[in-house]
Amino acid sequence: xxxxxxxxxxxxxxxxxxxxxxxKVVARALMDAxxxxxxxxxxxxxxxVARIAQQEDVDVIALSSMAGSHLPFCxxxxxxxxxxxxxxxxxxxxxxxxxxxxxxxxxxxxxxIFPSSSRLADIVNFIEAHAS
Amino acid sequence: xxxxxxxxARRVVNESGxxxxxxxxxxDVERSGGFGFIGEPxxxxxxxxxxxxxxxxxxxxxxQYTGFGNPEDTNKRFKYLIANGQTGxxxxxxxxxxxxxxxxxxxxxxxxxxxxxxxxxxxxxxxAFADIDLERITVSLTxxxxxxxxxxxxxxxxxxxxxxxxxxxxxxxxxxxxxxxxRGTWIYPVDPSVKLVGDTIEYCAQQAxxxxxxxxxxxxxxxxxxxxxxxxxxxxxxxxAYADEAIARGLDVDEFAGRLSFNFNVFGNIFEQVAxxxxxxxxxxxxxxxxxxxRKPESGWLRMIxxxxxxxLTFEQPExxxxxxxxYALIAALAGAQTTALCCYDEAYTIPTEYAQRISLxxxxxxxxxMGLADTVDPLGGSWxxxxxxxxxxxxxxxxxxxxxxxxxxxxxxAEGEIQAxxxxxxxxMQRAIESGEFRKVGVNxxxxxxxxxxxxxxxxxxxxxxxxxxxxxxxxxxxREASRVGSALRxxxxxxxxxxxxxxxxxxxxxxxxxxxxxxxxxxxVYGRYREPVRF
Numbered sequence: 001x002x003x004x005x006x007x008x009x010x011x012x013x014x015x016x017x018x019x020x021x022x023x024k025v026v027a028r029a030l031m032d033a034x035x036x037x038x039x040x041x042x043x044x045x046x047x048x049v050a051r052i053a054q055q056e057d058v059d060v061i062a063l064s065s066m067a068g069s070h071l072p073f074c075x076x077x078x079x080x081x082x083x084x085x086x087x088x089x090x091x092x093x094x095x096x097x098x099x100x101x102x103x104x105x106x107x108x109x110x111x112x113i114f115p116s117s118s119r120l121a122d123i124v125n126f127i128e129a130h131a132s
Numbered sequence: 133x134x135x136x137x138x139x140x141a142r143r144v145v146n147e148s149g150x151x152x153x154x155x156x157x158x159x160d161v162e163r164s165g166g167f168g169f170i171g172e173p174x175x176x177x178x179x180x181x182x183x184x185x186x187x188x189x190x191x192x193x194x195x196q197y198t199g200f201g202n203p204e205d206t207n208k209r210f211k212y213l214i215a216n217g218q219t220g221x222x223x224x225x226x227x228x229x230x231x232x233x234x235x236x237x238x239x240x241x242x243x244x245x246x247x248x249x250x251x252x253x254x255x256x257x258x259x260a261f262a263d264i265d266l267e268r269i270t271v272s273l274t275x276x277x278x279x280x281x282x283x284x285x286x287x288x289x290x291x292x293x294x295x296x297x298x299x300x301x302x303x304x305x306x307x308x309x310x311x312x313x314x315r316g317t318w319i320y321p322v323d324p325s326v327k328l329v330g331d332t333i334e335y336c337a338q339q340a341x342x343x344x345x346x347x348x349x350x351x352x353x354x355x356x357x358x359x360x361x362x363x364x365x366x367x368x369x370x371x372x373a374y375a376d377e378a379i380a381r382g383l384d385v386d387e388f389a390g391r392l393s394f395n396f397n398v399f400g401n402i403f404e405q406v407a408x409x410x411x412x413x414x415x416x417x418x419x420x421x422x423x424x425x426x427r428k429p430e431s432g433w434l435r436m437i438x439x440x441x442x443x444x445l446t447f448e449q450p451e452x453x454x455x456x457x458x459x460y461a462l463i464a465a466l467a468g469a470q471t472t473a474l475c476c477y478d479e480a481y482t483i484p485t486e487y488a489q490r491i492s493l494x495x496x497x498x499x500x501x502x503m504g505l506a507d508t509v510d511p512l513g514g515s516w517x518x519x520x521x522x523x524x525x526x527x528x529x530x531x532x533x534x535x536x537x538x539x540x541x542x543x544x545x546x547a548e549g550e551i552q553a554x555x556x557x558x559x560x561x562m563q564r565a566i567e568s569g570e571f572r573k574v575g576v577n578x579x580x581x582x583x584x585x586x587x588x589x590x591x592x593x594x595x596x597x598x599x600x601x602x603x604x605x606x607x608x609x610x611x612x613r614e615a616s617r618v619g620s621a622l623r624x625x626x627x628x629x630x631x632x633x634x635x636x637x638x639x640x641x642x643x644x645x646x647x648x649x650x651x652x653x654x655x656x657x658x659v660y661g662r663y664r665e666p667v668r669f
Contacts (some may be wrong), residue, residue: 013241015242016227016228016231016233016239016240016243016315016317017227018227018311018315018316018317019315019316020314020316020353020556020669021314021357021556021559022355023669024556024559024560024669025556025559025560025563028556028557028560028669029560029563039667039669041665041667042316042665042666043231043239043316045239067227067243067246067247068246068247068594069242069243069246071242071653072241072242073242084531096480096481098481098482098591100591114255115447115662116447116480117446117447117448117576119567120563120564120567121567
């Protein structure tokens with residue numbers, strides 16, 4: 001890989017959802033693949049995610065959502081990330097994401113969508129291929 | 133002998149780390165500790181069951197986890213399940229309620245009524261349980277961070293309907309230590325959180341002695357990555373911490389231990405699971421008798437809901453989850469659970485439909501009605517394999533508990549995020565083992581199908597209007613309640629928290645005055661502060 005620095009990923013748990021097993025498993029997989037991971041812990045607001053992403057100058061903004069509130073959260077987050085000048089970063093989301101919502105998530109700017117049952121290797125490969 | 137059977141036999145180790153032999157004989161039981169610890173059902177140490185006749189006397193209660201939208205919607209689903217033969221209720225609350233927020237809080241936006249029923253005030257409980265006979269149908273509340281408020285609401289609602297609270301049965305989950313490990317609906321820091329559990333135990337022991345104020349959960353620790361022996365060992369460490377809290381305020385162990393209940397998972401290897409439950413029953417009885425000095429045998433009963441199994445179900449080929457669920461129900465029945473419930477086949481996708489709930493209910497019913505699971509107590513008892521494994525599982529659990537004690541105790545390890553880090557490391561190893569094919573999951577890493585047909589799953593619709601209706605009801609309650617009574621009740625809650633006395637009497641008064649879940653939380657937060665998660669993984 002030609003990157004001088006490792007890919008820096010913000011991995012956030014949006015909203016009130018407390019299911020963090022998946023996020024932590026993905027965090028470990030990204031670290032094992034040589035990435036730097038900032039994991040936020042639970043209960044992040046859209047404002048907090050945008051602020052940390054900007055402060056930490058991350059390459060990738062990743063969300064893990066298991067409790068169904070991904071669309072309203074991502075709508076708010078999109079506006080905040082754009083305001084913060086983070087439109088060029090790679091936005092990805094994983095979790096319990098019904099197929100019927102994938103088009104809307106793509107439309108909001110989430111390039112990678114990883115519903116339950118996604119493989120760790122696929123997540124890692126996608127981020128390596130698309131992070132700028 | 134093993135070599136003679138099959139020199140090329142692969143080494144088989146169960147999830148709890150115990151090596152499994154191709155054949156067991158009486159010698160294996162003797163080597164593992166013998167039959168000495170097993171005893172008879174209904175007698176100490178209760179390995180074979182807490183009652184002499186078990187399901188002959190009373191079959192397991194069937195208690196599907198249910199709740200969504202508004203109290204009106206949930207009341208309808210409750211009635212549907214009861215009409216279909218369900219014998220208990222297990223209530224799911226939405227995340228704002230679980231996190232102690234009102235439905236109109238900005239942090240609740242988009243989450244009201246989504247993963248469970250929204251509750252703001254006593255009025256919501258009055259609607260949710262309308263027309264349900266609370267003596268015939270016992271109710272389990274899956275609530276943790278906001279447990280003081282919701283226990284208070286349940287008691288107040290029952291009292292208003294004319295039930296004698298001193299005879300009222302029911303359960304609250306109210307296991308906050310496991311919320312820090314998995315599930316995540318904590319509110320206050322670890323110490324005041326455990327103090328509140330102590331308050332509910334003390335209050336119920338005095339005011340509602342048939343009510344089970346705590347259901348200690350290995351379940352979610354297992355879902356977060358723990359192996360079956362750790363699941364039970366960590367739960368016992370947590371139960372000991374609550375018992376210590378109750379004893380520290382002067383309660384006798386026999387005043388409350390009989391009302392502690394437990395919640396465990398059922399996915400995994402059938403024999404390992406059944407041995408886990410039998411071993412756990414013996415170990416908990418031993419702890420309560422030898423460590424806490426209980427004199428009443430029933431203080432050491434491991435009364436439990438064994439069910440769920442969500443962590444074992446798959447997103448792939450969801451209809452196969454119906455079959456997995458049948459085996460999980462079999463495990464719960466063979467294990468002698470007091471109560472069972474099953475995650476539904478569509479639950480990896482959505483809130484289950486009525487149809488999916490009915491399949492789960494029928495699964496549990498047919499074991500009792502057609503398959504003979506209610507006929508004989510502890511049907512696997514005496515199996516050389518299961519008895520050996522029961523001894524070995526107990527030894528593994530004791531070892532895990534000793535390690536926790538040696539490292540400073542469960543409260544400290546949870547506050548530091550150490551248990552969380554340990555189970556998440558295991559979850560990662562398991563995910564890697566599934567992806568490499570080393571740990572087999574049917575439909576996931578073997579026997580896969582390309583899903584060309586539409587999946588047989590119907591998504592639960594989320595109605596945006598639910599939140600608006602809920603907030604309108606909340607505003608209506610706020611406008612019609614007696615404001616000065618609410619204000620003084622809330623001040624009393626804060627004062628009780630400040631002077632370290634039991635907050636429950638004040639919380640009950642506040643709830644009766646129609647104070648909201650969020651208002652009570654806010655007054656407790658002013659004293660206790662909020663938990664700051666040690667972010668470790």
